[in-house]
Amino acid sequence: MSPPGEPRRIGYLYVLPAFVVYALFLLWPLLHGAYLSLFHWDGLTVGTWAGLGNYAEAIGDPQLRGSFWHAAVLLIFYAVLPCCIAFVLVSIMSRSRPRGMTFFRTVLFLPQVVAMVAVAVAWQWIYSDHGPINGSLRFAGLGGLTRGWLGDFTWALPSVGLIGTWVEIGLAMVLFLAGVQKIPRELYEAARVDGAGAVREFFAVTLPGLRRELAIALTLTTVAALRNFDLIYLTTSGGPGDATKVPAYEVYNRTFNTGEVGLACAIGITIAIIVFAITAVINRVVEGRP
């Protein structure tokens, strides 16, 4: 669709200021990053040409491959878990139109607007030795299970992941609740007249009706899972050991701690490519209606 309106050259003048800032401080760094990713460079001395060597290392190096693997695990916590839980819950609630939705929506969405630094401080306490989780375990007589969750080699990654679940689940619920209100009630009534049970109703009415919302939720949460530098840096700094290192953290780590700037840029560009690809795939799958 072409924009409405008559041809007007003055349009360029209106777009120009925004485009200049955008080109200089977003497009240019992106291109510059792609260029730097083709060099071995420590940030100080002269770099040497690497071709796609940094990308090969990003995939081949066991530690970095591990970080992508961690990102995949976090994807389950940030995207799959919140979307599935919220979807099932909202489906169960789909027949009722509860009052007070504004209140619930406001509260459920709240974690999305709190600065990640504050979220990290809160959860560090929750996971700490004397925090509520260990406290509950002791109270339940399971004192043997207590631990410093974020410092535990096995549990650090799922613990960070659960923070992601907490942040994203409200977003998914708010989206689905809005979507389900738009499904005509007649569809549910018709399904019941046809003798459809709760399961049939889910697949015949709710799922098709929420396709679009599902796509939006998956896109937003997936992107959040890949852009999670803040949470990792603030809660574990990738530790203990490499247990919670993710690509978003490695971009920073490889630049400022190990002086592998080219490699860091290659990881950054790889994250961008994955974000583009996932967004495209999700949109394609959802729009290719059966």
Add this chain to the structure above:
Amino acid sequence: MTSRAERLGTYGVLSLFAVIAVFPLLAVAAQAFGLPHLSFGAFTEAWRRGHFARYLTNSLIVVTVVVIVASVLSILAGYALGTMEFRGATTLFYVFLAGLMVPTEAIVIPLYFDLRSVGLDNTLPGLMLPQIAQSVSFGVFWMRAYFRSAPRSLIEASRIDGASSWTTLRRVLVPVGRPAILTMVVLIAMWTWNEFLLALVIINSSEDLRTAPLGLSIFQGQHQTEYQLLMAGALIVATPVVLVYVFLQRHFIAGMLSGAIKE
């Protein structure tokens, strides 16, 4: 018809998740205030030792400039891309739109070296400009959608009256578009206020220029297990956005969920 049991179940589920959503935040507030013995000692202590007066001021300056500049640029560009026809308009729009998907992680390292080479690292403008660029990407997307949805009759009537494109924008479309503009403003303000990675990398040595989230992370490093102090600091940093959110939640939710919607 919904049964009583169904309705109760619905409220049960909603309440449970509402509690889960607020529990960590209420726990922060409770500890910061030293409940049940209400005291503000932790606040004054955190305020002083964390230099939050300084850092909140910096954040306020950055947010104000980014919001004003990004909003004006977005309105101008969105107006042209939404109501005028010129060669490359669609392509330009998609170029702006692509920026919505570029993660900060992909640009922050080259930005660091670029800004350093022109002496903009450890300066507030160096921190503002990339955030204006990111905001413009959303702003153009958002304002173009508004200008496209604005009634054509409004624009045509104004034009028949002999108004220039500029007068049409200023006298007709901006006043009518206040709700859309407000949504854009609160979102850009929130994103800018909460931004951490750019601040961490760009303000890497000038302690006086730290933003509130960056200041809190440094404060956290210095007071690892003094939870009451940390919680007070967290509350100081998070509260401004939460307050605005409580009053304008509709704008926040509508805007944040729109980012993933393509035409």
